[in-house]
Amino acid sequence: MSDSSASAMPFRVEYREDSGEVVVWMTFGAGPKQTMRRKVFTSLEALVVAVTEHRWEAYLQSSLARELTQAAVDHLGANPQRLQQAVLALSDPASTVPLGELLYGPGRRPAPPDDTASS
Known part of the structure; x- marks a missing residue:
């Protein structure tokens, strides 16, 4: 259906005109597994139910991501x-920049945890 993003996504959606079916191929895992x-x-009804389920899951995932982001900042x-x-x-x-460099800047590391705070 949408060829522009098909290669980047772990799924492919096809429409079969002869049967009137929408088929979703989903890829799980990596490598030999x-x-x-x-x-x-x-049916259209079944497709609408699937869309609703995925939108709800996306809403929950997005809400969790926002909460985790706020916790990281706060x-x-x-x-x-x-x-x-x-x-x-x-x-x-394609990104090759180390995570620590992205989070703390070039050549910087996080401060070690303060062990006296838990004593």
């Missing part, structure tokens, strides 16, 4: 801009 699963939608002292850059870099398979 990679498997593919197929899901067939034979409790771990993360720089919001650097945190966003690190998240984007981790999402880019």
Whole structure:
């Protein structure tokens, strides 16, 4: 259906005109343990239910990501801009910048935890 993003996504959506079915091919895992699963939608109603489920899951995942981001900023002292850059870099398979450099800057490391605070 959408060829522009098909190669970057772990799924492919096809429409079979002869049967009127929408088929989703989903890839799980990596390397030799990679498997593919197929899901067939034979009605508009079934497809709408699937869309609703995925939107709800996406909403929950997005809400969790926002909460985790806020916790990193509020409790771990993360720089919001650097945190966003690190998240984007981790999402880019071509990125080669070390995570620590993205989070703390070139040549900088996080301060060690304060052991006296827990005593």
